[in-house]
Amino acid sequence: MARPHIMFVQTQMIPWSKNFYGNARTDVEFKMLSQDDNDGSSTCVIRYSPGWSRRTPEHLLTHEEFFVLDGAIEINDRLYEKHSYGFLPAGYIRDRTASYDGAVLLTMFYGVPTLGLVATTTTFDPKLLVEYVNPLAMEWDPGLVDPQLSRGVAIKPLRTNPYTGETSFLYSSPPHRTPPGMAKPQWTHPMVEELYTIEGDYVWGDLGRMQRGGYCWWREDIYHGPAGTDTGYNLFVRTINGPLVNTFDTVKKPFSWNPTHQPILPLELAPYGQPLPPTPNY
Ligand SMILES: [Fe+2]
Known part of the structure; x- marks a missing residue:
């Protein structure tokens, strides 16, 4: 079924789990916050241990969106530090991924996190790609807020x-x-x-x-x-x-x-x- 109403849970109260679903991140620890049984999408907190890495190119068959809560992770030679953000569409190739000192990411998968067949020429929808955002370098914009809100x-x-x-x-x-x-x-x-x-x-x-x-x-x-x-x-x-x-x-x-x-x-x-x-x- 679609995901149930959750208002609210303190993530700190949820224990870390192993054996993440799908075949893309079986070697991480995680806290599942919400999951859709129908389409396999989920929101979770993923913990990458120090030294975690992928040395060969890979891509997922679903979109992956993330916000770094702690530590840092490197994807394709770009370092995503604390509070940085990315939206990597299905098919986006990660040539190399590594976390040297460990990282904790709020992560949203738009389907079951499944690896695609190894290929160097996959395609992804460039209109969906948001490769890297560093919010610390941005200004807060009050003009984007619904004027009904205080x-x-x-x-x-x-x-x-x-x-x-x-x-x-x-x-x-x-x-x-x-x-x-x-x-x-x-x-x-x-x-x-x-x-x-x-x-x-x-x-x-x-x-x-x-x-x-x-x-x-x-x-x-x-x-x-x-x-x-x-x-x-x-x-x-x-x-x-x-x-x-x-x-x-x-x-x-x-x-x-x-x-x-x-x-x-x-x-x-x-x-x-x-x-x-x-x-x-x-
Ligand atoms: Fe709202």
Whole structure:
């Protein structure tokens, strides 16, 4: 079935696993965040051990999108350091891949990660390729944010699929962004929205305090919120099945800085639904 609604799980609570599905990355450790049984697509955190490498050319039969959470990985002599990003379409050849000191990547496969037959002349769709983005060299753009959302937030675009409008971007908020009067309508989207909390706290009035490592697969037309942030945050956001559209309810709901922790999780993630212990700054 399609992927279930996940709002939200702290990745830190999920243990590392071995024996990754497909035949392309059988020698990594991973945490599965969400997986579609029908098309084989998934979102996971992959850990490449120090010295991991592929010395001969290879390509996948599916797209691979990634954001480096920690460490660094080298693909075709380009070093992807912490917080860099790539979207490598199906058929894109990796002549050499290596991680010298290890790396942890948030990774999205668009199907089962299967190796293609060895060939030096595969083709890929160049319109989908985003070979390398270094967000640290980009400016935050508040002009890209939906004007329905409150001011102060900003975006760094990573890619937009020219055929579907599906998009991936970083979304940041400064601290102390509070719903006015501590109440605001909930909202949703007609497409799936995937979120990974890179840093900071994102407080859901209805779900609890999502902290760094928090992950969501927000299904279509399910209302959540209101939300606020005391610390500020930096999120990786991806839309699935269409461009980003926000739909707001009309009824205001109350917001609190200490909402009850009550995530909505599928059976396979339910054992890992605990909140992160707080980490005081004093
Ligand atoms: Fe959204």
